[in-house]
Amino acid sequence: MKKYLMIVFIILITTLLTGCWDVVEINERIFVTAIGIDLNEDPNVEGEYLMTYVYPNIASIKENSSQKEAKFVKMTVVKSPFYGSRQLTTRLDKPLYFKHTKVIVIGEDLLKEPDKIKEIFDGLGRDPRINRKVKIIVAQGKAKDILNVKTEQELVIGGYLNSMLQNKKVSARFTEQNFSDLIKDLQISKVSTAPRAVPKKDEFKLSGAAILKDYKLIGWLGEMENSFLALSKGEVVSDIINTYYEDTIISYIISNNIANKNVYLDKDNINVDINIYTEGYLQEYKYEEDTNAFDEEFLQTVENRLENEIEENLGKIIDMFQNKYRSDALGIGEHISKFHPRVWKDIGGNWEEIFPTININVNADVKVRRTGLTK
Amino acid sequence: MEKNNRVSNRQLQALIITTSIGVGILSLPSSVADIMGNTGWLAILLGGLAILPFIYIMNKLGEMYRGKIFYDYGKEVVGNIIFKIFSSIYLIYFLVLLAFIVRVFGEVIKAFLLDNTPLEVIIFTMLLATSYIGRSNIEAISRMALIILPIIIIITIVFILFSIPTLDFTNLLPVFQINIKDIPRGMSTVFFSYVGFEIILIALAYIEDSENALKCSFNGIFYTTIIYLVTFLITIGQLGIHELKKQIWPSLSIMSEVELPGFFIENIDGMLMAAWVLIVFATMGPAIYTGGVILSSLFDTKKHDFFVLPMIPIIMGLSLIPESLSQVYSTMGNIVKYLAVFSIVIAPTIIFIVALFKERKSL
Numbered sequence: 001m002k003k004y005l006m007i008v009f010i011i012l013i014t015t016l017l018t019g020c021w022d023v024v025e026i027n028e029r030i031f032v033t034a035i036g037i038d039l040n041e042d043p044n045v046e047g048e049y050l051m052t053y054v055y056p057n058i059a060s061i062k063e064n065s066s067q068k069e070a071k072f073v074k075m076t077v078v079k080s081p082f083y084g085s086r087q088l089t090t091r092l093d094k095p096l097y098f099k100h101t102k103v104i105v106i107g108e109d110l111l112k113e114p115d116k117i118k119e120i121f122d123g124l125g126r127d128p129r130i131n132r133k134v135k136i137i138v139a140q141g142k143a144k145d146i147l148n149v150k151t152e153q154e155l156v157i158g159g160y161l162n163s164m165l166q167n168k169k170v171s172a173r174f175t176e177q178n179f180s181d182l183i184k185d186l187q188i189s190k191v192s193t194a195p196r197a198v199p200k201k202d203e204f205k206l207s208g209a210a211i212l213k214d215y216k217l218i219g220w221l222g223e224m225e226n227s228f229l230a231l232s233k234g235e236v237v238s239d240i241i242n243t244y245y246e247d248t249i250i251s252y253i254i255s256n257n258i259a260n261k262n263v264y265l266d267k268d269n270i271n272v273d274i275n276i277y278t279e280g281y282l283q284e285y286k287y288e289e290d291t292n293a294f295d296e297e298f299l300q301t302v303e304n305r306l307e308n309e310i311e312e313n314l315g316k317i318i319d320m321f322q323n324k325y326r327s328d329a330l331g332i333g334e335h336i337s338k339f340h341p342r343v344w345k346d347i348g349g350n351w352e353e354i355f356p357t358i359n360i361n362v363n364a365d366v367k368v369r370r371t372g373l374t375k
Numbered sequence: 376m377e378k379n380n381r382v383s384n385r386q387l388q389a390l391i392i393t394t395s396i397g398v399g400i401l402s403l404p405s406s407v408a409d410i411m412g413n414t415g416w417l418a419i420l421l422g423g424l425a426i427l428p429f430i431y432i433m434n435k436l437g438e439m440y441r442g443k444i445f446y447d448y449g450k451e452v453v454g455n456i457i458f459k460i461f462s463s464i465y466l467i468y469f470l471v472l473l474a475f476i477v478r479v480f481g482e483v484i485k486a487f488l489l490d491n492t493p494l495e496v497i498i499f500t501m502l503l504a505t506s507y508i509g510r511s512n513i514e515a516i517s518r519m520a521l522i523i524l525p526i527i528i529i530i531t532i533v534f535i536l537f538s539i540p541t542l543d544f545t546n547l548l549p550v551f552q553i554n555i556k557d558i559p560r561g562m563s564t565v566f567f568s569y570v571g572f573e574i575i576l577i578a579l580a581y582i583e584d585s586e587n588a589l590k591c592s593f594n595g596i597f598y599t600t601i602i603y604l605v606t607f608l609i610t611i612g613q614l615g616i617h618e619l620k621k622q623i624w625p626s627l628s629i630m631s632e633v634e635l636p637g638f639f640i641e642n643i644d645g646m647l648m649a650a651w652v653l654i655v656f657a658t659m660g661p662a663i664y665t666g667g668v669i670l671s672s673l674f675d676t677k678k679h680d681f682f683v684l685p686m687i688p689i690i691m692g693l694s695l696i697p698e699s700l701s702q703v704y705s706t707m708g709n710i711v712k713y714l715a716v717f718s719i720v721i722a723p724t725i726i727f728i729v730a731l732f733k734e735r736k737s738l
Contacts, residue, residue, distance in 0.1 A: 022491075125621070128486050132632045180618070180632055187617035341549030 029097040030055045032085075034161060036143030037120060038107035040077045047077040048116070051084035052105075052144045053096060073148055082123050098129045102162040104136055104179070105143040105197065111210065111217035118215050124179055132180040135165050136194045138210035138217070145199040164206055165195065172230040172239040173223035174206045182212075188334050190214055190352075191327040193221065193229070213327045221317075228313045232274050232330060232362070234259030240283065243305040245298075251283035252306055252368065261335045265343065270358040272332055276310060281370035294371060303366045310364040322356040332358070382581045384591040386517035389524040390661065391572045391595025396527060396602060397658030398479040399568035401624040401651075402704070403603060404610040408619045411561040413546060414553045416607050421558065422565025423600030429719055430572070430596060432727045434589040437579030439730055445576035445723075446672040452730045461722050462673050468714035469666040470686065472570065473659060474693035475703065475711050477501055480655050482700050483624065487648055498694055502663075502687045505656060509663035510680040513581050516574075516661050523657040530650050531602055534609060538629060542612035563712070569599060570715045574661040576723070577668060623700070663690075 036052030053074045074091070078084045085096045104124070110116060124130055139146045165176040174195035185192035193209035207223040221229065230236045236257040242249050256279040263272050282302075321329050333351050337344040347354050382390070407415035433445075440448035446465070449458040481497040489497065508519055575592055582588045610625040613632065622628050630647045666686050667679035676682075697703040 128631070132628060180614070184615045184618055188615060338545050338548035341552050344549075 030094045031100050032096050034103045036105045036147045038143045039109040045077045047079050049078050049081050051076050052147050054147050081120050105139050105146050107139050107143040114215035133178045136177050136182050137197050138194045140198045146197045146204050149204050172227035172236045175230050189328050191329045225317050243309045248286040250285050253283050254278045254280040272360045275363045277365045279367045299368050306366040307364040311362045314362045318360050326356050328355045380512050380514045381583045382517045382578050383583050384587050386521050388591045388595045389520040390517045392599050393520040393523050393657035394571035394574050394661050395569045395599045398476050401626050403568045404607045404625045405622050406564050413616045418561030418565050419603050422562045426569050426596050430592045432723050444580040446669050452726050462669050465718050466669045468718045469662050472711050473662050473690045475707050478694040478703050505659040505663050506683045508660035509683040523653050526650050538609050544612050546611050546615045567712050571658050
């Protein structure tokens with residue numbers, strides 16, 4: 001009798017040993033790669049946000065696949081952004097999965113309403129499913145227009161945007177920004193930038209940056225302005241600067257960029273020196289029969305011109321930040337609070353009023369190390 | 376006692392490290408930063424130093440009554456009835472501590488790994504698993520500690536390696552911009568994160584080489600302090616002071632920030648969580664074992680193992696009382712703190728002083 005009971009018990013126990021009865025296979029999941037958030041403008045539909053979700057058509061990734069559409073774009077209008085994925089379950093057979101979301105594109109209109117942006121950022125920070133390093137892009141216009149663009153090389157727009165953003169080895173026309181750093185900047189210096197996406201016909205380009213202050217969009221930076229701003233922070237990996245030498249354009253490629261700040265006080269003013277050091281090589285000059293670039297004097301002049309170029313352009317940008325936007329996108333406040341805490345105690349409270357009055361000097365030190373293969 | 380039931384010095388050291396590090400390591404950086412700002416590392420250092428006198432007291436007691444556990448020689452020192460009251464408080468402390476740990480554990484697992492599984496199931500399975508190690512003797516527990524210790528060290532190293540590229544140590548500046556009054560508050564928060572090393576009150580009775588026990592106990596606390604310091608420095612370097620204060624579990628948030636080149640490794644928080652389960656196991660195992668030992672000393676039984684299973688429903692009930700996670704940290708956390716102060720600071724000190732007097736008298 002005991003033996004039989006034992007056998008029955010063992011058989012019963014096997015039913016408990018089957019693992020993963022509620023497993024979700026990888027092809028049963030919808031991997032959302034990019035999310036777009038816009039303000040809803042259609043008065044016929046109730047809800048404030050227009051959410052756009054992009055996910056790859058996994059069946060089309062296979063070779064010789066008959067499926068043409070490489071990606072799906074779903075849009076829905078909702079009252080709160082995080083309600084969107086639930087709302088979509090009424091229209092999709094599988095649940096949306098956000099763990100691999102690469103990019104969040106935010107529409108221009110939405111960024112003019114700081115309360116809504118705060119709501120979204122708070123939700124993003126709380127959600128354990130969303131990676132904190134998700135890239136943030138600001139669309140000039142509508143986020144949905146960016147996400148609807150058909151891309152050629154990469155199948156999925158999220159991956160496409162992501163690899164575009166990582167493309168910083170070529171230029172500093174835009175600076176990638178992720179959620180975690182954006183939030184950090186907005187908390188410390190109240191100002192941050194995020195790359196701007198401009199929709200064109202059948203394509204879009206990433207260029208320049210959106211300037212956010214207090215969770216609000218206050219202006220745009222052009223692509224050259226963005227690269228000079230990146231220079232002042234020492235963030236440039238590689239970029240090109242042009243200057244003139246006797247009516248010929250000289251292109252100089254920056255291959256190394258270091259920047260530091262130096263703050264000192266005199267009687268009643270705060271002075272900030274921004275020292276920028278760059279190393280690089282000549283990309284092009286004029287072809288002539290004599291050697292023309294392999295000359296110390298020539299290089300000296302070019303270096304001086306380039307230094308002036310950087311100082312002038314950055315001066316304009318700093319002036320714009322001080323007087324037009326009245327916001328410290330250069331991180332000077334953060335620098336003072338860390339390295340001169342005593343000074344910061346006095347001025348930190350009304351930094352916004354003080355920032356436009358401080359003296360900022362830019363000192364550029366350009367080195368042309370190589371001239372390419374010819375003399 | 377049994378012949379092989381012995382704890383070596385290395386095991387003692389591992390035991391102190393693994394029992395101290397548990398759920399505290401997840402929330403410690405943000406709770407310290409909340410009080411001390413970016414000088415929180417100072418509180419962690421001082422907190423580690425503040426533990427040392429009590430380690431010393433516990434070791435001295437262990438020397439005076441060699442071969443006996445605290446919950447037995449306590450009866451000789453202050454008398455049976457008074458010590459039974461002490462023991463009961465200890466018992467309550469371990470029950471609430473376990474409830475607190477297992478609840479936080481359940482909440483973390485639910486948030487990061489198993490969002491569909493009911494909290495009760497997570498808690499119950501974890502308690503069942505720990506009760507297995509709780510039923511064995513101190514030797515098995517210290518062996519377990521020695522096995523789990525490398526996992527902690529590997530995680531810490533992985534943690535450092537993965538976050539190095541994005542660390543910004545200027546977040547630590549400005550240094551020493553603190554109010555001196557905040558230091559004791561910061562220290563008490565840190566103190567709570569070292570809770571768990573009371574296991575040496577039992578382990579010292581079985582120590583192999585009692586001469587070096589004190590040194591090893593100090594080393595154990597030293598390594599724990601280092602691990603806490605590293606965690607704090609990395610979280611603040613990664614998140615910055617403002618964001619650090621906002622996080623509930625900054626150490627885990629960082630794990631989901633890790634990004635290696637290519638899409639190859641991402642979202643490694645799952646991997647970390649799996650290892651962290653073992654760390655929590657190594658904290659809860661000794662605690663539930665101690666609970667059993669206290670019960671057996673209260674009821675004067677020879678064995679402790681049959682007390683362990685009946686404790687599970689009590690712990691589970693306690694752990695489900697708080698209605699929300701914030702209540703777990705505020706109310707329940709405070710209760711554990713007060714009980715911890717009694718069982719680490721007050722009770723050993725009283726017994727130590729009384730024991731000293733008794734020793735003088737008998738001379």
